[in-house]
Amino acid sequence: MSMFRNFSKEILWVLGAFLAIVFVGLFVDHPWPKDFLTSLFAFGLLAMSLNLLIGFAGMVSFGHAAYFAMGGYCFGLLLQSTSFTGSLGPYSVPLAIILAVFGTGVYAAAVGAICARLNEIYFAFLTLAFQMFLYSVILSWVDLTGGDQGLMGGIPRPLFLGIDLSQALDRYVFCAGLFCLCILFLRIIDKSAFGQSLRMIRDNQERAEFLGVRTYRIKVICFTIAGMIASVGGIILALFTSGAYPEWAFWAQSGEAIFMIMLGGSTVFVGPILGAVLLRLINDVVQMYTSHNELVTGIVILLVVLGLRRGILDFVIDKIKDRREAKFLADLEAKKEDQ
């Protein structure tokens, strides 16, 4: 229970956010905000969990969407199996979620164990390669996954605990709950000793090792957790679309997630979510004017990367910090001269 005491501030914050989200669902009739927010929950978790790797631990994964897709597919496949829903009845949805998350966790741990020893560039490329592997499995194992058509025919969602996920409002609130739980978990990691170890690894892995930190083990754990949280994002999207599609496992999905982080800022906790919102808005606007949205998105990315060189919130924070430090150092100098 000391956990609740230690992190009471974080818990209250997330609870407040959850209530605000539910409030929007209850009092706004138009479906757009709910739909927008639900897809934001999914992609926000993808980006936030990826930032656990990139922003925290400095492990630049280019294959993170694999775990997102795997969560969605495992969840959908379990619920589409009549023997699963038949034997578990009202428990099937929560159990499918748990199995999908932990199944993805096992896969992520295996990939992480192979990749975490490698240097940055290799790591990026190898995670991409593993993602392409999953993508090709999804495409070629047509009997199971429906190949390039995706999981068709809808995902059954048996009633449980009075929650009916085929109802828009129930689904929205349930997805918001999943999202907030994951965000809380990420925030706790952010504030925990483990989170600090990740930052030590990012800044100077060798030094961390010499201070007694078990860097390899911590990186594998981090990779696994990130994969599991991404899988929750995939589950939310599968619930939302009542299907699962191979594009989720395509490399471009990972590229997009990286850009969300870069756009919003990787050193600020909520940066990736801001990035997810912005990217979504950019896409919507671009789509209104042209069908060549890849071209435009590519150019936007180049402009942001080569122009700003960091995320929007990073930029703001850096400016504030720089000013504060400059003032501090100037004061220090002045004091020295006085003496």
Added chain:
Amino acid sequence: MIEFEALANCASSGACIVNQVTSGLIIGMLLFLVASGLTLIFGVLNIINFAHGSFYMMGAYVAFTAYALTGNYFIAAIFGAIGAGLLGVFFERFIISRVYGQNVLLQLLVCYAFILIMDDVVKLVWGAEYLAMGIPDEFRLAPIRLFGGFIPPLYIFLIITAVVIGFGAMLLIAKTRFGSIVRAIAENPSMVGALGIRVPLYLALLFAIGCALAGVAGALAAPVRSLTPGMGLGILVESFIVTVIGGMGSIPGAFFAALILGLTRAVGSIGFPLFVDGAMFMMMALVLIFKPTGLLGGGGVKR
């Protein structure tokens, strides 16, 4: 999982063996070309060109158009290489050189952006549909008979050309003045710069050569593969697997690994069609676990 019957059937027929070996060699040697470009750039710049597949794609499309205009496959292939090389210079000068030595995140993102842009450019110029170049007129010849199988002369040309160009690139780096300068830059760029050598020029040239290797592979592949926007990504991942297995920075390593991979693909398409990709990834994972520097590689894998 493994279809032993199909494998046994093939093994007992000379024609089947010849067919599979040639197709394995073609896959492997084209892969070798692309991978040697990747490895070359990595060896000097310590950058993995994630956009490498786009140059393969450009090579193929430029060759397609050049062939349609001139009707000459050889000229078309040369144009493919030049087109990819020029695009490489552009990419190096205006995009990737701006993130040299920076966070991998930024390198990754500019490559990602470039891939998106090039895929859309191809769609704009050539359309989104599959294109096929067909067997060039020069190679509409009677196939060669060998052990009861038939080998089209084009295939032999492809295999030999790919090997010659790939090892030519290796000699260029190992034996020429250009090569020794480039190798010196890899060791110590500021030192070489201090000697009055224009380092950026050499880097751009090297990048162009690496991209031209991918481009010529795409051009050579144009008659035997269908062309589609986004065709670069598959070859990028495979050529990466080749460089990992062979060892980053080693062209002979890339050669052996490409050979192994090509033959695995060819045998696998009969013996374990659903598991071909799986087998390739497994080989890569095994190499990474047991010999992370690759079969013939030096070092630099671990961080």
Added chain:
Amino acid sequence: MLEINGLVKKFGGVTATNDVSMSFAEGSLSAVIGPNGAGKTTLFNQITGHLLPDQGEILLNGENLVGLKPREIVAKGLGRAFQVASIFPTFSVLDALMSSVSAHEMKSEKLFQPFDNKVVRERAEQLLAVLGLESVGHVASSKISHGDQKVLDIGLALALKPRVLLLDEPTAGMGPDERWQMVRTVQRLWEDNNLTLIFIEHDMDIVFEIAQHIHVLRYGALIASGNADEIRTNEEVIEAYLGRELEEDA
């Protein structure tokens, strides 16, 4: 306390450590000296588990350290600072010290324990005072002066409460004033913490002034050991290393 027997390390053709044996008594302050490339850093790298020796043993209180990982050696009470300050550039100085303290308390894998807690913070603040870095506690490590970075590097090692501390050229790259300030800091830390301290140093004045015991390396081999007077008068050392400098002094 710390004893090295018949240590050998080769890099291709270069023998960086050539059959070196030395021992360091508990609570002693010793210096390892030698010309550039003599193999001093390589020796430290082997003691701390960064490099695996080809031959020989390294005994800490009779226990062989060869083959252990750096962090296992750290856990046995052997800390180290680096020739080029090895710090966490984006961390504030206080955060960096807190991280090290937290790692020492075996917290680094704890998911549900807050990083910032009273115990850790208090110890880190103490260290900050001991190191004389209070004024820059909240400045990013990458932005403090070079000398302060070297002190912080030592502080990171000190947070682990080591019994043996290895310092690789603590005064490297410093001006004369800063240099002596650093020497006094090192001396004070040694006295206050009952450390067995071993440092590498090029400045002979510093070495002769503070080291109780001096080991001289040349081309990887140990050519002399002894106190300041013995080293000052050792023929081989004079010829190999000190010749010119001593003549100038004389």
